[in-house]
Amino acid sequence: MRSTRPVRAFLVAAVTLLALVPLVTSEFYHELLTKIMIMAIFAMSLDLLVGFTGLVSFGHAAFFGVAAYALILVAPQYQAASLWWTLPAAMLSAALAALVIGLFVLRTRGIYFIMVTLAFAQMVYFVFHDTPLGGGSDGVYLYFRPTVTFAGLEIIRLDDTSHFYYLVLVLMVTVYALLRTLLRSPFGHALMGIKANVHRMRALGFPVFRYQLASFTLAGALAGLAGYLSACQYGFVNPEIVSWHESGNVLLMVILGGQGTLHGAAAGAFAFVLLQHLLATVTEHWQLPLGAAIVLLVLFLPGGLASIPQRFRRLLGTESEPADVEPR
């Protein structure tokens, strides 16, 4: 799977624009955009499952949450820890959680899979909510942001909003590039084959379960990266970040943007958070128009935002291909 040339041009323009933003806007917008880019990483990790492996997970927030909690639990309470070991530790915890949960949920398919992932995420929610492990329902604070030192020098200060902004931007682009490369590899093609036809892949001798488990674990680790960054940004974690609304929202971003395109998931994150933000400034009952928009979107725009350019071209008569076929 490769992105088409106009899409690539658009992505380069978007990233350039994002890189220039901190020079002109206020701190409020840095923080909002940082949050959005973290969500974009989260959404792209889910797109690996939904869009490329054919696994509709409704419990992806579990791994986001596990890594966020892991950062706070492994870091010393009254002293800043180094990012160099807390980030791998947090991502590893998320990957481990995904591996264990994956062993269970991948025994199921279709509707079952949706429900079982939701149920396991809810279990993780209750682990943090009911046990004193992470401060219970009150949550826990991260008093000191992790430090990033190189050769004894602090090269990035995470408590500086523009430093943190650029770190997140670089990581978002890295995750995108990493997933693109992965999907172009034989491994990625096998995943897409599994999405298209599980039985055929099994008949061809592919160990489908192991591929799915690898994809599930990797997606969990990347969701963990987003969770780690989110905990860094807010310095606070409570069980609500594992709640099923979070899992629902990230799934929404992926589908809103158009699954199976990666950049669509990222665009979905931008559209969703901005829409949420915009609606919340208009009315406190912002979920009502959001819900209505979702319902209308499903009824009238299957394929999500990423299908708009193709629909537009078809409207102009320059392309006759159906919208759900990706040009390759």
Place this chain on the structure above:
Amino acid sequence: MDLVSFLIQLLNGVQYGLLLFLVASGLTLTFGIMGIINLAHGSFYMMGAYMAFTLTSLTGSLALALLLGVFLSIALGVALEWALFRHLYHRDHLEQVLLTYGLILIFEELRSIIVGNDVHGVPIPGLLDHSIPLTDTLSYPVYRLLMSAVCLLIAGAMYVLIQRSRLGMMIRAGASNREMVQSLGINIGLVYRLVFALGVALAAFAGMLAAPVTSVFPNMGSQVLIICFVVVVIGGIGSVWGAFVAALLIGLADTFGKVLFPDLAGITIYLLMAAILLWRPEGLTRRAGP
């Protein structure tokens, strides 16, 4: 735990399980028969509870509220099926998830606008507001016993409807082969609409019945939805009988879990689900179809 408190917990577990069955049966029917995953099913339970609250305070009688509520929820079910759900039958699960997730947002926000976000209590009708004394200190409320009885009655009626009636035959046939049933001259669209409305009414009825015991609070819909997912997964999708067994199992596991392992209270049922998934990934009733 002595015998009397064991008995009380047992009754509580069974009552909770039966209540879950009412909600889960609608869910499993819409999965099994129409192939739809409906996340908004928990909202119907929530709406039932809030209907019990508002209608009881309007009419002054829970019985009248129940009756009105059932009619309203059937009407809601028919309207929703006509406006939205019938467009979803041939769609991807992903789109079903998305649309019904949007519905949850709408329903919850409407609830917040109309009734507000406070927790409300619904009084138990005076006639039933008694307890049966078991020992000097322990007793069991009559209303809870009656709840279990009503749920059992409904479960029995559902069995007769699905296994013994002509409509039930159409429902079961529609589940295994939609096109064939249609070509035999049966209006399958109408059958679907009835089943959907029945599911909505059952969930709302469970909410109304539970309102005096659990009180009425904003998150009740999603709470019950996820537990019902567990019930449906354990019971096997589409199986009403499986949902019945699984609901009782979850009701008992949750109740005794809270008493025996209070620290793990929230996790018990999920551990049970994980264990059953290892043993039988397709659910307890392995038979395909309803």
